[in-house]
Amino acid sequence: GAVVSQHPSRVICKSGTSVKIECRSLDFQATTMFWYRQFPKQSLMLMATSNEGSKATYEQGVEKDKFLINHASLTLSTLTVTSAHPEDSSFYICSARDLGASTDTQYFGPGTRLTVL
Amino acid sequence: GQNIDQPTEMTATEGAIVQINCTYQTSGFNGLFWYQQHAGEAPTFLSYNVLDGLEEKGRFSSFLSRSKGYSYLLLKELQMKDSASYLCAVRSGGSYIPTFGRGTSLIVHP
Numbered sequence: 001g002a003v004v005s006q007h008p009s010r011v012i013c014k015s016g017t018s019v020k021i022e023c024r025s026l027d028f029q030a031t032t033m034f035w036y037r038q039f040p041k042q043s044l045m046l047m048a049t050s051n052e053g054s055k056a057t058y059e060q061g062v063e064k065d066k067f068l069i070n071h072a073s074l075t076l077s078t079l080t081v082t083s084a085h086p087e088d089s090s091f092y093i094c095s096a097r098d099l100g101a102s103t104d105t106q107y108f109g110p111g112t113r114l115t116v117l
Numbered sequence: 118g119q120n121i122d123q124p125t126e127m128t129a130t131e132g133a134i135v136q137i138n139c140t141y142q143t144s145g146f147n148g149l150f151w152y153q154q155h156a157g158e159a160p161t162f163l164s165y166n167v168l169d170g171l172e173e174k175g176r177f178s179s180f181l182s183r184s185k186g187y188s189y190l191l192l193k194e195l196q197m198k199d200s201a202s203y204l205c206a207v208r209s210g211g212s213y214i215p216t217f218g219r220g221t222s223l224i225v226h227p
Contacts, residue, residue: 006159032213034214041222042219043204043217043218043219043220044160044204044217046214049214091157093159093160095159097213105150105162105165107162108152108159108160108161109159110158110159111157111158111159113157
C-alpha cells in the first residue's frame with residue numbers, strides 16, 4: 001500500500017513556541033492531505049483539508065491562524081502549531097488521499113506526539 | 118451530521134473469534150471503512166464496504182447492511198497482536214472524507 005511519512009514522531013516544546021510537523025507521501029502524489037488530532041481514548045477529529053497549491057479548508061472550531069497549513073508540493077504538507085500551549089498537546093496525524101488506489105482511500109502517517117510544557 | 122456508534126471496549130481470548138459492531142445514521146451513505154490503530158500509532162486500513170454483504174480478507178471480514186445502518190468487523194483466530202483499537206468510519210453525501218467513530222478497544226488475553 002501507499003506510504004505516508006511524518007516528522008517528527010515526537011516533540012516536546014515550551015509554551016509559546018511554534019512547532020512544525022511535516023507530512024510526506026513517499027510513493028504517490030497527493031493533491032489532498034488531511035490533518036487530524038486525536039486526544040487520548042478519543043476518535044480522530046479532522047482539523048483541516050490541505051490542497052496542493054491552494055488554501056487549506058479548516059473544520060469548524062479550528063483556528064486557521066493558530067494551525068498554519070502549507071501544501072507546497074504534491075508530496076509535502078506541513079502543519080505549524082503557532083504559539084503552542086499545553087492544551088495543544090495531542091497526537092497529530094496526517095493522511096493522504098491516493099487516487100490511484102482501488103478504493104480511493106486515505107493512508108495515514110505514523111503520527112506526531114506533541115507535548116507542550 | 119452523522120452518528121456512529123461502536124462499543125467502547127471488548128475482550129476476547131487468543132484463538133477465538135470476535136465481532137465488533139458499528140451502527141450509523143447518515144444521509145447519502147457512500148462507504149464504510151474499518152481501521153486498526155495500535156496505541157500511539159496511526160490507523161491502518163483494514164477494509165472498505167460500499168455494497169451490502171461480506172468482504173473477507175484473511176482473518177478479517179467486514180459486513181455491511183445499508184438498510185439497517187449496520188456493519189461488523191469479524192476477527193478470526195485471534196492473536197495477541199490483534200489487541201488494538203478498531204475504528205469504524207463512514208463516508209456520506211458528496212464528501213470524500215469519512216467521519217470516524219470513537220473506536221472499540223479490543224483486548225486479547227491468553
